[in-house]
Amino acid sequence: MSKKGIRWLYGELPDLVSRGLLTEDAAQRLRDHYGNPEEERRLPIALIVCSVLGATLVALGIILMLAHNWEFMSRGVRTFVAFAPLLTGQALAAYAIARKSCSPVWAESTGAFLALSIGACIALIGQTYQIPGDLGAFLLTWALLGLPLVYLLNASVPAVLYMAGMTGWAIYRESTNDPSEWYWLLLLLVVPHITIAYREDRFGLRSTWLTWAFCATLCVATGFVLERSLPGLWIVVYSSLFTSIYLGGVVWAGPAKAFWRRPLRTIGGVGICVMALLLSFEWPWHEVGWYHYHSGIESETLGLVHDLAVLALYTVVAVVLLVKVLGSANRLPAVLGVTPIVATLGYVMASAYELETPPMLLYNGYLLALGVGVTALGLQLGRLGTLNAGLAIMAAWITARFFDSDMDFVTRGIVFILLGAGFLGANLAMLRRRRTA
Amino acid sequence: MKASARLGLLAAVALAQIAVPANMILSLERTLSEGTLCRFRTAPVDPYDAFRGRYVRLAIEESSGPLPEGPIPEPGQTVYARIETDAEGISKIAEVLLDPPDQGVYIRATAGWADTGQRILHVNLPIDRYYMNEWKAPAAEQAYWDQSRMAQRNAFVHVRVRNGEAAVEGLYIGAVPIEEYVAQQSEPSGGNEP
Structure with missing residues (x-):
């Protein structure tokens, strides 16, 4: 039974005993049989981390040793050396599967070692036979040959390595001006594993790390996979992506308080704030939209269709989640959730009317609202981290505007004085309200 | 399961x-x-690959040929470079074809940019790197440039070609394998000229 199931069973036992469905003795025997899931949990985590780190470092060390290029080795010896770690990894994986209870420690460490050994083998063969250096083909072959390990061993480290490989592949393809739309299909291949991990324990360590990796690859690769035939569309695409991630974290919030155990809210929240800060400058709004569309080339038209499909997917997810948040008791996270609407408004202004200052001003207002909203959220939830994040947003906005050379000194001075007076006035009003209450 | x-x-x-x-x-x-031995004139440059180690990048000097008849190949499109060897024993691209020829030595490559004015197509031959020991690759590049200042540029890559596939056999400075040349240069008494 999964640890989640054991915890649920232990929660039910007192009720079952009180109703007379189970005797106290039988309940105790069940507890003895399944053991303490919390205690059991701590030891494997330390073991998994140590074994995975060990296996990864050994495999990376082998890659580095082979990369040295030992001249005295003949082609035959090099071929043997190339296959030795691969065959060892395969034997270890077979042993891990053959054991009746394939522990996560074995699965993760052999999975990591074997996945890296595949890369070492292909790399050494490439080195020995002077194979042309197509990094994209190398990464794709490596990742696809390692992917089955994810499912055969039920191991998440090869899944994280696969996602890293796919991200690298997308970046390389973009650098050589080759299309990289296949990234989406290749990424889908790892989704069933993430789904299984979520079903087992949504807030467990495995799900947390997989979520970090999945969000990271989406955030990095989206920018490289976009064809960018319609200048500035990234503004709305990334706003929708970060909002989807953040609101996903709000809707499926776990009990964890540490930021690293809440990857969706952390990545989404940081992404939204960084985007807002970036768009509060004037330069991202230069030459965006339909007036600057790279038309006339068939590949650009196909690129636009792809980009719009990505935008539609992210936007639909963001809107569905926003509706859910607005329908819930706590609507404050919607302050961050309205980012795609603000981005679309700004994009329409800059795109249709070639305006640069209004979208910039819109984002300045939004960034300030974000700062106030996140601070309020921190106060409401009693979370010092969130409170500090709100204050950090305001500090970032103040710093950015103080040194912003696009605005003249007088305008900046007036805005700062007015805002300062506003905050002081709000403070005074709160104090008066407290005295009268 | x-x-x-x-x-x-x-x-x-x-x-x-x-x-x-x-x-x-x-x-x-x-x-x-x-495979048939082909000898291309090249200029080695020393870069780095995190997975496969140090290598000297091979810039093949004769890497363009007459533009084939018909539509101009798109960059990245597969083309076939028919190779001929001149009287000095240097291999060159004689013609670029869209389909593999029935006979003769040819290498499967990809199209680069086309110079429609001069009717020339640049070809990306699959001969772009020669892996070397991490300590010797920078020395190989240095040795090549030191040598090229004194004499003609005479670095050659020997390639075996069979059914369109090219396999790099060795990199030479003159007639001396680059590994030997680097070893000679690093000897205290100084090396021999190739």
Whole structure:
């Protein structure tokens, strides 16, 4: 039974005993049989981390040793050396599967070692036979040959390595001006594993790390996979992506308080704030939209269709989640959730009317609202981290505007004085309200 | 899934993991033993690959040929470079074809940019790197440039070609393999001129 199931069973036992469905003795025997899931949990985590780190470092060390290029080795010896770690990894994986209870420690460490050994083998063969250096083909072959390990061993480290490989592949393809739309299909291949991990324990360590990796690859690769035939569309695409991630974290919030155990809210929240800060400058709004569309080339038209499909997917997810948040008791996270609407408004202004200052001003207002909203959220939830994040947003906005050379000194001075007076006035009003209450 | 079924699947996956590099080896071994020797003039430059180590990048000097008849090949499109060797023993691209020729020595390559004015197509030959020991690769590049200041540029890459596949056999400064040349240069008494 999964640890989640054991915890649920232990929660039910007192009720079952009180109703007379189970005797106290039988309940105790069940507890003895399944053991303490919390205690059991701590030891494997330390073991998994140590074994995975060990296996990864050994495999990376082998890659580095082979990369040295030992001249005295003949082609035959090099071929043997190339296959030795691969065959060892395969034997270890077979042993891990053959054991009746394939522990996560074995699965993760052999999975990591074997996945890296595949890369070492292909790399050494490439080195020995002077194979042309197509990094994209190398990464794709490596990742696809390692992917089955994810499912055969039920191991998440090869899944994280696969996602890293796919991200690298997308970046390389973009650098050589080759299309990289296949990234989406290749990424889908790892989704069933993430789904299984979520079903087992949504807030467990495995799900947390997989979520970090999945969000990271989406955030990095989206920018490289976009064809960018319609200048500035990234503004709305990334706003929708970060909002989807953040609101996903709000809707499926776990009990964890540490930021690293809440990857969706952390990545989404940081992404939204960084985007807002970036768009509060004037330069991202230069030459965006339909007036600057790279038309006339068939590949650009196909690129636009792809980009719009990505935008539609992210936007639909963001809107569905926003509706859910607005329908819930706590609507404050919607302050961050309205980012795609603000981005679309700004994009329409800059795109249709070639305006640069209004979208910039819109984002300045939004960034300030974000700062106030996140601070309020921190106060409401009693979370010092969130409170500090709100204050950090305001500090970032103040710093950015103080040194912003696009605005003249007088305008900046007036805005700062007015805002300062506003905050002081709000403070005074709160104090008066407290005295009268 | 039962352990026996998973073991069976692992065996299939393991075979694929072995087959991909093994196939690369078998094909290239055959080309190296049976292929026609071609000798291209090149200029080595020393870069770095995190996975495969240091190598000297090979900039083949004669890497363009007459534009084929018909539509201009798109950059990246597969083309076939028919190779001819001149009286000095240097291999050059005689013609660029859209389909593999029935006879003669040819290399499967990709199209680069086309100069429609001069009717020339630049070709990306699959001969772009020569891996060397991490300590010797920078020395090889230095040795080449030191030598090229004194004499003609005479770095050559020897390539075996079979059925469109090219396998690099060695990199030479004059007639001396680059590994030997670098070793000669690093000797205290100084090396011999090739």
